[in-house]
Amino acid sequence: MFGYNWDRIDWERLQRLRSLFLDPSSIDGPYWRDDNDLLAYDLTFAARIGWKWDAVLLELKRREWQPPSTRIYDWGCGTGIATRRLLAAFPDHPWKSVTLWDHSPLATDFARKRIEETHPGIDCRIQPPERIDPDSIVLVSHALGEASEEDLRILWEQAVTARSVIVVEPGTYDSSRAVIVVRESLRKHFQVVAPCTHRNACGLLIEENVRHWCHHFGQPPGEVFMDGNWSRFARTLEIDLRSLPYSFIALDKRAPQERVDESRFLGRPRLYKGYCRILSCQSSGVHEYELQKRSDKNLWKTLKKDRHSGLFHWEMEGDRIVSGREIGA
Ligand SMILES: C[S@@+](CC[C@H](N)C(=O)[O-])C[C@H]1O[C@@H](n2cnc3c(N)ncnc32)[C@H](O)[C@@H]1O
DSSP: OTTOOGGGOOHHHHHHHHHHHHOGGGOOSOOOOSHHHHHHHHHTHHHHHHHHHHHHHHHHHHTTOOOSOSEEEEETOTTTHHHHHHHHHSTTSOOOEEEEEOSOHHHHHHHHHHHHHHOTTSEEEEOOGGGOOTTOEEEEESOGGGSOHHHHHHHHHHHTTSSEEEEEEOOSHHHHHHHHHHHHHHTTTSEEEESOSSOSSOGGGSGGGTTOOOOEEOOOOGGGGGOHHHHHHHHHHTOOTTOOEEEEEEEESSOOOOOTTOEEEEEEEEEETTEEEEEEEETTEEEEEEEETTTOHHHHHHHHHTOSOSEEEEEEETTEEEEEEESOO
16 A cells, blocks of 8 residues: 555545635634545645654754653554654664554554554554653644643643653744644643753743744655656645745653753744844843844854754854854854
């Protein structure tokens, strides 16, 4: 079944899924109808989500994070892309088990088969969140917006015993705000690994920052832009392939390396003639800073190219950045 490819894709299935994802309030229970829905999703939407996970896991590696457990718990697993990207990012880690949960049995069954196909040595089971192994790494990917408050309450109540929690969501205003709610409710039980460089209350929660959201951009693999199937996907579903926004939070019971004076860049710079404005998060809060092009031409170029680690040390004069050093490039 996993020999599925673009020749067999049913575009109407993808359009139906896209409409549901654009309006999660229209979702009323499990929406996967059969394996063909899951196969079409896995080849397309899940691949894009996988690139976001790759960006998150790269950032975690830059921050010297290593999996603190050999057990994964993937909630709202869909086709299991979050687990598969984590397994792929740490291939030498002695992974022992993957536990999957989704309110669609079609999804859990699909994800289990998909993971067993590439990792036959890993014990793969299906269990609701009431039975999360206390020392697991809990993953949640693109599922917060679809779940009821009660389901999430049960999930987070159980997840406090985990070693680590990683949540990756679409990068919209609402999904970022939902991730912040998770951060704030779990931060008394965990240390904050990323994207934040501090463990204080989230700086976006103050009135002045109500219009902002915490999001970042991943990079699709270059070949996608030369692939006629992906262009058809982009055209048919009206998705801009160059833009891969996501929001995330990574929590861990272990204290991360101290990041005093480091700032995390949020979103993209707003470029004007000769200067730009940057939304920057650090222990003092989230602030909008100005950078004059002439102050630091290299930094300007880095930001314009939009390829950077997201972590910077700023030299400031008031609210102006006079120079910046990228950390962990
Ligand atoms: C957009 S899909 C994302 C799937 C996968 N995590 C990924 O990143 O590709 C959302 C998934 O969450 C599942 N889901 C939604 N509400 C749920 C709930 N209350 N309990 C368990 N799973 C849920 C859906 O069935 C679906 O598989």
